[in-house]
Amino acid sequence: MRGHYSGEVPEDRSHGATTGAEPQSDVLSAEQLGRITSLHRGFTYQHLYAAGCLLRLQAAEVRRLRVERDEDVEVEFDDRCLYLQVKTRRGNLTWGDVEGAVDQFRSIRDEHTAGRRSGTPYLVVVTNAGLGPDLLTRTRKASWPVDVAIVGPGRPHPTETWLPDPGRDLAAMLQNCTDQAEQIPFGSLSAETLVWKLAARVQYACTGAHGHEFAASDLPQLYEQFVEELQAFPQLPAIYRPRSGEPELANDEPVRLVVGFSGAGKTTWAANAAAHCPQPVTYFDVAGYQAASVPGALARELAARHFRPEAGSLPTAAGIEVLRAVHSLLVQAEIDVAVVVDNVHLLEIEDMRLLVDALPTARLIMLGHPRPEQIALAAHLGISPESLDGWGTDTIAAVFDSEGCTLDYGTAQRVLSLTAGLPLYVLNSAHLTRTAYAGDGAAFCDSVQAETHIKATAQELILKQVLDHLAPRSRAVAGLLAVAEVPLTGTELQRLAEAVSMRPTHAAQAVRDLSGWGFTQDFADGRVTLHDAVRPVALSASEDLPDEGAQRVRVALLDLLEGQRGFPQVGRWMRLLAETGRIEQLLDLTTMEAFYEGGYPREIHATIAQTAQDPAQDNGIRFEAHNALATLAYSEGDQEAYASHVNVMERLAAQSSDSSIGPRERVLLAIRQFILCGRAQDVHRLTAAFTAGLTQVVNGSREERALRYNFANGLFQAGEFDRADVVATKLTADYCAYLGLSLSELTGPITVLEARVGDSQDPDDYKRLADCLSLSVRARRSQGIASGPQTLSAIPAMHLYQLTGCWRQAVDSGQEVVDILMNAGDMQQALSILNRLLVMAQEFNLQEMMVGLRSQRAVVLAWLGDIAAARAEIGSLSGYEATPDQAADIRRQKSIIESLAAQQPS
DSSP: OOOTTSSOOOTTOOOSBOSSSOOOOOOSOHHHHHHHHHHHHHHHHHHHHHHHHHHTTTTTTOSEEEESSSSSEEEEOSSEEEEEEEEOOSSOBOHHHHHHHHHHHHHHHHHHHTTSSOSEEEEEEEESSOBOHHHHHHHTSTTSOTTEEEEBTTBOOSSOTTSOOOOSBHHHHHHHHHHHHTTSOOSSSOHHHHHHHHHHHHHHHHTTGGGGEEEGGGHHHHHHTTOOOOOOOOOOOSSOOOOTTOOOSSOSOSEEEEEOOTTSOHHHHHHHHHTTOSSOEEEEEOTTSOGGGHHHHHHHHHHHHHHOOOGGGSOSOOTHHHHHHHHHHHHHTTOOOEEEEEOGGGSOHHHHHHHHHHOTTSEEEEEEOOOTTHHHHHHHHTOOOBOOOOOOHHHHHHHHHHTTOOBOHHHHHHHHHHHTTOHHHHHHHHHHHHHHSTTOHHHHHHHHHTTOOSSOOHHHHHHHHHHHHSOHHHHHHHHHHHHHOSOBOHHHHHHHHHHTTOOHHHHHHHHHHHHHTTOEEEOTTSOEEEOTTTHHHHHHHHTTSOHHHHHHHHHHHHHHHTTOOSHHHHHHHHHHHHHTTOHHHHHHHHTSGGGGTSOOOTHHHHHHHHHHHOTTSOHHHHHHHHHHHHHHHHHTTOHHHHHHHHHHHHHHHHHOOSTTSOHHHHHHHHHHHHHHHHHTTOHHHHHHHHHHHHTTSOTTSHHHHHHHHHHHHHHHHTTOHHHHHHHHHHHHHHHHHHHTOOHHHHHSOHHHHHHHHHHOSOTHHHHHHHHHHHHHHHHHHHTTOOSSGGGTTHHHHHHHHHHTTOHHHHHHHHHHHHHHHHHTTOHHHHHHHHHHHHHHHHHTTOGGGHHHHHHHHHHHHHHTTOHHHHHHHHHGGGGBOOOHHHHHHHHHHHHHHHHHHHHSOO
């Protein structure tokens, strides 16, 4: 098909709607002037549209663009070819205007069908005009070719959205191109000038120069003919989510090395921090450069950004020398700069040292992935590699909420543990949760932890590449650390290595190798563990171990962890009991008071439930399993499940004819029945069950005191608060007498109680004393006694729970203390206690208590006058999936905060 330069002038080629009336002139033929003017408008419009295409070529991943061949503009992709015919009109576009193009396109289509041209062809008619009625009707018919489209102002192509928006006239087309040119970073050439220069190059190519075409690979060089192109930080996301305690970009250190896995958000952090940096910041990404060209390219970036030089004004040097010369110019001009060099892991260590040496007065911030050789670089520079913290649970919940997936507090903590909070991994996890798990965050976490997920996560795809680079021995040790989960000392790691016949020296070397790749986290006491983000991926390395080797590792780890008191170690030991089939030992743990006080591993719940349902187990073991499940249901507020387990316990006790169900078990059953009677408000049956239970125990014994406490608790459940207080108060006195504890010791400094508990043969007795004190306070508060001397026993109750390791009850009792202090007007002390309780809940995995603690803290902040902080705290909870009780609590606390805000002066 002919192009504009074929020598033909169409009958009404009124290209480009005019911006006003034609200027008057004293030419001999006004009609000829009008034809010439219209013709050039059309050509100029076409050239500008081609320039607009050039500006978008790289983003669209186009191979090449041609002008004035078979069509005005031709765009070649790997899999398709677009044939663009540009038509401008004063009025509407008609069928007669495009009929020839559609007919001629059949020939082009045949060429592609015959294989003489590659790719799928499409015809795109680009116009500044609206569509006439006849043409509009034709385009809406089913017979209209599917590979022909007409685009115009406000009518983009349905699939080729990268195509520039046609302007209604030359001025609009120029503005569209200028807006696009402003997206290309440069410093010494205006956007409009770049557009006109590109349009001139298009016009030159239309004459046949350079084969009528522009290759995408030539564009950087083409732009450089006009301007020294500057790199810029990648654009920040629409919502930038900061990390807690983000560091500044430029601090007192002249050189910094910030390392992190791909996806850790290093570049995004630097881009955001640069906006707040007092020094001018130059960003330079070494990716895509040969090492030898990096110094020169960085020199051009610094010169262009800070001096706006002409191309020939740079120092006449090469390589590292030109960078030193530009640095000298910066020093002479007294320009203090910060330079962010990205992807430094792609450079050799010697190349990085040369960059540092060439910029002695600049603040140099190097970003890269962790690599073993960086240890030597850091030692040479006298610095320590830094890493960025991941997002916290609030941000994780907000990210999932933006994807339409809500997480409860505990699930947000699981996502944090799986991803280390690294931004890309969290974002990808939220996307997969929405697309593959119907928005169920817990299901996503379950599948990743069980390694049953079908779609690979970005975390796996990225970190598996690093894992595959490791030596086999290092992979094996990564697998051992993944199985261990908790930090290990060198001796403990050697024990696990011996279980798979690995020498201690080899294990130590492997740890050093893993550290160099950023796979480990080291502790001041010499312990080592895997980076949280690596653990899910490193588990695949543990699967390389033979079954018998893996079992030996678990048994060795079980022995190592037994008796350790750290919460993570105890939790891992419990799960190992389940994994190695030691069910009776696990059930023995469930009879201990402290078992339920931390965030016990949820995985063992299924093991206990399986044991409870197993008919092959004897009645005594099944009874203990249901007893444990009843306690778990009680702590979670699941009344239906609690009643179900107690009913099974009653049936097992009735069926048992052996010694597996003895006096202890029958007392346990009576205690469980007290709760059911209390909730049913059946005080008569409760009293009868208590009386019957007393016949099973010795007067004054521990079992008798346990019955009395649970009887009081049953009265409390039944709403008999006064009677519950009487029983609990009498029992408190009996415990104090039994323990030899005076009132002054009970209510005195916590150090006194700490010494008494530490010297006790059975600290659980002090925990049971705390139960009585707490129950008495709750009964009094339920009767309307909000504060004062009658509620002060809440404080020693909180202390005793804490000293005996009953963390859940310590937090619960602590919240009672906070309420009492608030009612008494002591807000500062209330805030101090709440801050300690939050640390405790986080440390001992009491995630289900965090929402209540934080909403309570928000109200305390409001009472102290910090309305902004109160709103921020309560607002941060909106991203979490709340239980009905939590949601009601948040609404109530918000109401209090806003009421207090309304009382403040304007």
